[in-house]
């Protein structure tokens with residue numbers, strides 16, 4: 148039997164950011180005593196948390212697909228961890244679990260909020276937050292259910308070197324006879340995307356981007372991770388019956404004023420569609436996506452990367468890097484999925 152910790156550090160929402168990025172004042176660090184477990188509860192040591200662009204939206208007190216995080220509440224985040232103690236049937240010490248574990252060292256709550264995870268031989272635990280996590284699910288259902296991708300189509304992906312985009316891009320490359328155009332924000336990322344086999348790669352920060360984008364010609368499917376100006380450019384270049392997959396709008400989440408789209412009338416003329424979706428709504432079909440992605444991976448058709456932020460030297464956990472994780476995503480410093488390793492050298496001190 149392992150030692151049970153007595154206290155846990157966590158980051159709670161302190162002050163909502165006003166129309167802009169998170170700041171040093173947004174979250175505050177606090178320490179709490181871990182209460183005794185009640186029947187049906189599990190205590191989990193949080194190992195890794197996912198950093199997602201949409202976390203910025205959870206800080207706004209507005210109506211969305213999820214309620215906002217409240218002042219004083221632990222910052223919400225998907226995570227994986229190991230069971231430390233359990234008074235719930237089916238959960239034993241050291242089980243690997245997935246859940247909304249939050250920015251904290253230990254999660255304690257009813258077992259019904261946790262899902263068991265098994266990492267296949269040769270796999271990585273962090274894949275449960277990346278390729279086989281929400282990013283993979285979003286990519287698969289977005290491109291196939293919403294994008295209705297067909298053989299031989301021309302597909303454009305923005306945010307193509309991000310967590311979701313990197314998977315969508317490789318699904319499209321593997322799809323028969325598709326022409327794949329990837330958009331990202333640095334020369335290094337563009338070089339990596341070229342190596343993966345994209346037909347065209349464009350850097351949206353390049354001064355000639357607009358001109359280069361026109362040369363892409365007419366588009367059948369646009370997987371939109373960024374919204375704003377790039378979305379407006381795509382709207383002007385749609386093929387008849389084109390599909391725009393509204394996955395995310397990262398260019399807008401921190402924007403002081405929303406980008407004014409001017410080309411939406413082309414949806415009418417081109418009989419095209421622009422459809423939003425939330426991956427969580429496909430939970431009943433996640434195994435279908437996992438099987439598909441595992442097969443692509445085993446054939447070598449998906450290479451996936453992580454941008455991992457680990458606890459700083461001398462710090463007892465990785466909480467000090469969570470806010471930085473959000474900066475990484477918004478400044479485009481990541482290639483693939485951004486994660487923070489939370490578990491570090493925190494002491495266990497009570498039996």
Ligand SMILES: NC(=O)c1ccc[n+]([C@@H]2O[C@H](COP(=O)([O-])OP(=O)(O)OC[C@H]3O[C@@H](n4cnc5c(N)ncnc54)[C@H](OP(=O)(O)O)[C@@H]3O)[C@@H](O)[C@H]2O)c1
Nearest residue numbers: 285309310311331332372373395396397398425426476479
């Ligand atoms: N609908 C759903 O269910 C669902 C699920 C998950 C995620 N999402 C959304 O999908 C999008 C991608 O998520 P993700 O997890 O793949 O993100 P991510 O890994 O965090 O990557 C986001 C990337 O977006 C790029 N970016 C940042 N600011 C930008 C801007 N102003 N204009 C253009 N590109 C910008 C950056 O790369 P560059 O270097 O290329 O700028 C950054 O690396 C997000 O908008 C997210 O909210 C939706």
